[in-house]
Amino acid sequence: MDRKDYYPLIKLGYCESNRDAAPPVKGYIYQNLVAIDALLENDTKEVIIEYGEDVVVIKDTGKYCLVQAKYYSSGITTNLQKEVYRELYADYLKMTAIKEYEVSAVLDCFNNGIPLGVPSDTDAEDWIKDNAACSTIDNLLKIKELDYKKDERVSCIIKSFGNDLKWEKFKEKYSIITRPELYSFMNELSRKLCNEFKPYYESLLFNNLNREAKESILFGIAYKIMLQRYNYAMKSGTSHKGVIEKKSISRIDFINIVKQNIQTDINCIIKMSIEAWVSSVYNEIIESNRVMQSWQEKCLEYLCNNTKNWLGNMCRTTEGQISLINTISAEKEITELDWNGRDELERIGEINRLYERFKVFLKVLWKIILNIIDYKMVAASKDSIKESDSMLQIETYIESTESRYICIRFEDDYIQKSVITGGVNPTSPKWDRWNVYERMYKYKPHKWYMAGDTSIHGWHTYSYSPAEIIDKDIPESVNPAVIEDRDNSFYYECLECIKVDRGDWKINEDCRKCIFNEKCVKDV
Incomplete structure (x- = not known):
């Protein structure tokens, strides 16, 4: 990863040395699928999984995309929408606290087929103003000194660094993506992988497998790559830069690893x-x-x-x-x-x-x-x-x-x-x-x-x-x-x-x- 890409990401991880809790099984499967999908986009430079946000995508242009990947089998409630919105806004503020990096925020979710749109300005404003009683800080590093729970940390960051101008910019950068059920999403990604790597395997023994077998194997390789990064836990004394290196993968490296696996x-x-x-x-x-x-x-x-x-x-x-x-x-x-x-x-x-x-x-x-x-x-x-x-x-x-x-x-x-x-x-x-x-x-x-x-x-x-x-x-x-x-x-x-x-x-x-x-x- 380029040195210039590290700085805003390190700020993203200042307030949580480890993510708060492991999500349910379907939730983290979905998270890995979202990361694979991002790596299959031609303009993706790098993907980081489970650091600061569920998924962070760095584009070739230098733009950062913060993704909360959520699997709601019974549909997302208003309270859950509020929680996600506030967390993404807080992370947006962390990354733009000192310098105006180009940052977007996405709720990428399975919502059981229920249509889901961005909140109205009235609802969103109520959400970001509903902050717990907490101190304000002038430096992100100081939040480590405060024994705050997750929602209190979010409130502290919003109260300390948020303002009307920041919120107006965030609203423009916030979007929602809804996906099909897990099995359909996996099949969709398997087809994308097969199409992506077809030029590489046409001259290989791998090409003699039927389409379904190719898709299954390519999906298995891709998922294993993401799982290795997801499962890395930040150890005591490890620098944020070191954690980012373990939890990130470039699109170029992703493609090369898959190619090496099918040339066998x-x-x-x-x-x-x-x-x-x-x-x-x-x-x-x-x-x-x-x-x-x-x-x-x-x-x-x-x-x-x-x-x-x-x-x-x-x-x-x-x-x-x-x-x-x-x-x-x-x-x-x-x-x-x-x-x-x-x-x-x-x-x-x-x-x-x-x-x-x-x-x-x-x-x-x-x-x-x-x-x-x-x-x-x-x-x-x-x-x-x-x-x-x-x-x-x-x-x-x-x-x-x-x-x-x-x-x-x-x-x-x-x-x-x-x-x-x-x-x-x-x-x-x-x-x-x-x-x-x-x-x-x-x-x-x-x-x-x-x-x-x-x-x-x-x-x-x-x-x-x-x-x-x-x-x-x-x-x-x-x-x-x-x-x-x-x-x-x-x-x-x-x-x-x-x-x-x-x-x-x-x-x-x-x-x-x-x-x-x-x-x-x-x-x-």
Whole structure:
């Protein structure tokens, strides 16, 4: 960042060494999306995230744009509008207290489709004059000496540096942008990213991915870049200049980082595809389940991050890729010889076909983990859970001694060797079901989590063929008490009692009473 750009930004951060509080999950996702959108504007020079304001955009002309990025799922209230207006006005005053820098202010928000205009002069004037009783100062640095809460700081700045001329100028610079819902905003940005980087990837292996895969990967790269800057916390003794450097990125650097990520080999492309899928599943859950408890939203965010790390590391290698494919695919078993014998385009095509089944796998896994956290932890512990907690580490639930497929091990289950497939239902083509069942007969997990097929459940043995289970010409489920060879038997779990669709994620099922119970609830 140019030296001349630092000075007004440092003043912006004088009154808050750290931002006051972390916003809800959807709020900070939205904030990162706004920052990405700004970086895709040709006249953007630099973007700073979560310093002084939610987002600060520096234009090539030297103009500063202060952005409050807000996600209001139930619509913005008058009090919230007032709060945002006053904060932006106070920040405008901070940046223009000594020199008239060119500064604009924007409320960039999702307002649930409700039209939102700038306030009338009468309302705005009432808002900026509604100041708490506080001291006035002649130097911004002095506010650090005052033990003020956020609104008191805002009042102090408005009373100390505001005047009619400043307010008239601010009114001209204040605007409101309303956006579509999160999922639509993400899709819009994904398309913009694909168009922005098309000239760079047309000659690369990356170009052989389908449009949806390209968009998902590019969005994942861009979001990760912003998340790294968002998550940087100001440490004691760190200069404001040092914090700005950590929280800012130029458009040029942003473009170069994305370009470096897509100029890569087949294994890295597959890894990035899988990581992008994880983000897509997470985003879909968050957008389609607007009513969740705060701990559920937070745990889903942590599960998303940890899953990307786990699957990203696993899918760097052909062995890991094969393990994932043989867990969720509806195709015949893939061997290392088969996979290595395929060219890069065939591998990309195989991976691209797996997304819908991957989504089933991941939703089931995450929902079961959330259920375990719910019944194992008291409310206070859930609210304070950390990303590093073992219950949020995917590896906690993986049987590491099995490499042919992703073998699941839930501590509270009566069986310790299970598989979550990509879902099979009675209307699936017979060959799809045959391929899945044939692999399971070879691997012999002791429980099949088969989301989608509620027609079969209970104990069965590996003594009859996959053909019999496909045609549903199988014996009644076996009484487990009479099974002598447990290693040659399996439990078929239909997962009817685990809900993962729109609106279902606010509900917690007690797995101890259903899927971890040896007697299926359908037989009770």
